[in-house]
Amino acid sequence: MLLSPEELRSLVEFRHATPHDLLGMHVLGDRRGVVVRALIPGAVQVEAVPVHEPHQPRIRLQRIHEVGLFEGVSSEAHRVYAYDLVITDEQGRVTRTRDPYSFLPTIGEMDLYLFNKGDERRIYEKLGAQVRELDGVPGVSFAVWAPHAQRVSVVGDFNQWDGRRHPMRRLGASGVWEIFIPGVRPGALYKYEIRNVHGQITLKTDPYGFFFEVPPRNAAIVWDPRSYSWGDDAWLARRAQQDPLRSPMSIYEVHLGSWRKKSPTESPGYRELAGPLIDYLRRMGFTHVEFLPVAEHAFYPSWGYQVTGYYAPTSRYGTPADFQYLVDALHEAGFGVILDWVPAHFPRDDWALARFDGTALYEHEDPRLGAHQDWGTLIFNYGRNEVRNFLVANALFWCDRYHADGLRVDAVASMLYLDYSRKPGEWIPNRYGGRENLEAIDFLRHTNEVVPATFPGVVTIAEESTAWPMVTRPPHVGGLGFTFKWDMGWMHDTLRYFHRDPIFRKYHQNELTFAMLYHHHENFILPLSHDEVVHGKGSLWGKMPGDDWQRAANLRALLAYQWLFPGKQLLFMGGEWGQRTEWNANAALDWALAEQHPLHQGIQRLVADLNGLYRAEPALWEADYDPAGFQWIDCSDHEQSVLSFVRRALRPAPECVVILNLTPVPRFGYRVGLPRGGTWRERLNTDSAYYGGSNLGNGGWVRAEEVPWHGLPWSAALTLPPLAVLVLQPETIPTSG
Structure with missing residues (x-):
């Protein structure tokens, strides 16, 4: 035996940090031959057999320790050569394999x-x-x-x-x-x-x-x-040439396990989902689908927000290739795919990342930095290089291996603030004495620079619920670098307004107008997401006041307002027809309601038509973040709860005039200022009988009169239906001048 006592103990006690130094084939000192060692518990006989050079010796190894450590020496060879191990076990079975300890490292x-x-x-x-x-x-x-x-x-x-x-x-x-x-x-x-x-x-x-x-x-x-062999090259090429800020983006948010069900307990797989989802997106006219987190998660009720496998799509719905097929099919059908991404925290499961090598490796040792108060989870240590690399590479991985078109970053506010959801004494200030998590800020900026630089056209979206400045401005000017930010303020204000009895709305019109005071500070997405229809908050339908007819009318007005206000929009599944019950991740959506109830069918038709109008008219998306794209006509008629505004494109294209009447009282002869004369078409009326409304309106068109109103040179006397939104468009297209 050529091993020292200490070397022998380190092998048989399985505590040698570099076993390749002792196992495998090695040249003896002074090139006196070679030694081969193998550690194979359960083996009774081991022989090293040359693979490519038959003239090299076969070496019979002798057992030198009962744990299964074998060693053999030959003076006939003077260099290392490729060999197999032929192993006979205690049952007499013979296997042949290349020795794992004969290979050089695979990482440089x-x-x-x-x-x-x-x-x-x-x-x-x-x-x-x-x-x-x-x-x-x-x-x-x-x-x-x-x-x-x-x-x-x-x-x-x-x-x-x-x-x-x-x-x-x-x-x-x-x-x-x-x-x-x-x-x-x-x-x-x-x-x-x-x-x-x-x-x-x-x-x-x-x-x-x-x-x-x-x-x-x-x-x-x-x-x-x-x-996987992808077929979406044309999609990726188009994506790289597009400016997402000046392109249409209407996002349908989906939870894979509850969009459809094959049975009360079984969801369709990725491949099964592709056809029905594509057909539905086509029917409804959305441009993108956003999946709640698809990365592997052990705890299903977390909806994917407690990730245990950051580099794996969940196996609940199939293999990684099956998920690639779903993304590929969506791309070939013309739909973008946004993935919810969760770098803010991870669960404490003892078999996953937590205390991975017995230390707080991915997290912080001090719970004032490393424990998340709200979710019982752990916070990544963004200041550790290898942890930051794990996360940045993960963002790139989903764009690379799964062709994601966007990453919606969850819980950004919890990353930015050291005192997030903490009382005094429960957090540690940064090196300057402040509450900002400087390492997390650097991580977010770096990720937001690297992702679009590596994959042109891919967007990053912040779910950030505070007034942190310049979330969607470049890092070189002090921003975080996201492409978009969810406008949580718009969402809260708008839902609060629509929840009010219309008789009181005249006192709260500022809840609908306030968003324009800060709109140009960020590139906003207007979300009505899953967060608004869970945990006792009720459904969108349930938030609306009045009887069923008024609830439906209010919801139609809410959705129209969302689609027509500046900013891209996101709607969680089921909201497009006004599901009555709160979302339940363990059950399918109430498709029967959408398929059989006229009021809900009408809401669904409206959303499809809103998407059709939205995609067809550059005025509704091209200048979302340009001051030239929006102008109030009148936002001060609080008494009658009427608002009106103009949406414009950056190119010569028809503008859209939007009028909202948010009481159940129809307004006849209501004069609204218009930016030009001629005939104006009534492109949309949410009170149409087709949508379940009372069918009041203006007969499909109005004629502008040369009567100055609302500071504009033209105007028209309109019929404003109850709890409804109108969209008017001129017959003539304005010139670039």
Whole structure:
């Protein structure tokens, strides 16, 4: 035996940090031959057999320790050569495999340097389980960051979940452990067995795993997300040429598990969902679909917001290829795909990221920094390079491997403020004594620079609920760099207004007009999202006052106002027909209501027509964030709860005049100023009988009179239906002058 006593103990006690230094084939000193060592519990006989050079010696290994440590020496060879291990086990079965300890590291020094620096943007091609072929040998390289671990092994269904069979090597001071295991194929289950900093043995799933067992099981599954053949090149090319700020964006927000159901307990898979979802998006006219988080999550009632597998679409609905198919099909049908992304926090599950190597590795040790008060989760340590790299690369990963067109970043406010939801004494100020999380700010700015630079046309969207300045302004001028921000103020004010009995609305008209005072501070999206129809808040229908007819009319007016006000819009599923019950993630939407009840059918028809009008008219989207795109005609008629405004495009195109009558009292002969003369078409009337209304209106068109009104040179006396919105458009197109 050529091992020292200490080397022997480190191997048989499975605590050697670099087992490749002792296992495998090595040249003896003075080139006196080679030694081969193998650690194979359960083996009774092991032989090293040359692969490419038959003239090299076959080496019979002798057992040197009962744990299954074998060693063999040959003086006939003077250099390392490729060889297989032929192994006979205790049952007499013979297997042949290339020795895992005969391969060089699959991660280069520059990769590790960039990772430790926080700037290896494709780290998902290095860490995790990578399907490879080395020296003509198919297999999988495994790599994981666990800098404080005493030992890390890969365990899986290919080695009887035995941590003694494939201990990994630590790659220098990088904190990364690595091994290539020949013969492992896609579909294999695996985890990491970690002897943590305290000497305890724990089983952890792969932070970079591409696929997982269906919860509650949690093993990672070997998968190659590069294996899918995409067909959306034309879509990606068009996307790269578009300016999202000056393009139509009407977003349908979807929870995959409850949009449709095959049975009360079973949801359709990604592939099954593609056809019906595309057909529905076509029928309704949306431009984008936004999925609540699809990344793997163990706790279904979190709706995906407590992520345990950041690099894997949830296996509840199929394989990664199935999700790629869904995105691909949506793109080929002309629909953008936005994914909800959750870098603000992660759950405490002991098999996932929490205390990964026995230390607060991804989180903070101090709960005043690392524990989220509201959700019982942990907060990422954005100041640690490798953690920042994990998250930035994750954002890029969804754009790269799954062709996402946008990332909606959840709970941004909780990232920005150190005292978010905390009482005095429960938080630690930053180095300047302030409440701003400087590391999180740097992380968000960096992500928002890197994502669109790497994938032109991809947008990032902030769910940010405070008045943090310049969320959608570039980092070089002090902004956070998001493309869009959800306008939570518009949402709260608007829903509060529409919830009021119309008799009191005249006292609160400022709730509808206030948003224009700050509108040009940010690039806003107007959200009526899932957050507004859960946790006892009721449905959009339930927020509307009055009897059923008035509820329907109010909801039609609300949705029309959302579509016609400056900013892109987002609507959660079920809102487009006025689902009556609060959203239940465990049940399908109430499709029967949309298919059988005339009032709800009318709301659904209106949303389809709103999308049709919206997409057809540049005045409604091209200048959302340009002061030239909006002008109040009159926002001061509080007494009658009537508002009117103009929407304009940046190109020569018909403007749209929008008039809202938000009481159940029809107004006859109500004069509204118009920017030009001639005939104006009534392009939309939410009181149409087609939508379930009373069918009051102006007969489809009005003639402008040369009567100055509201500071405009022309005007028309209109019939304003009750609880309704009108859209007028001139027959003539204005010139660029």
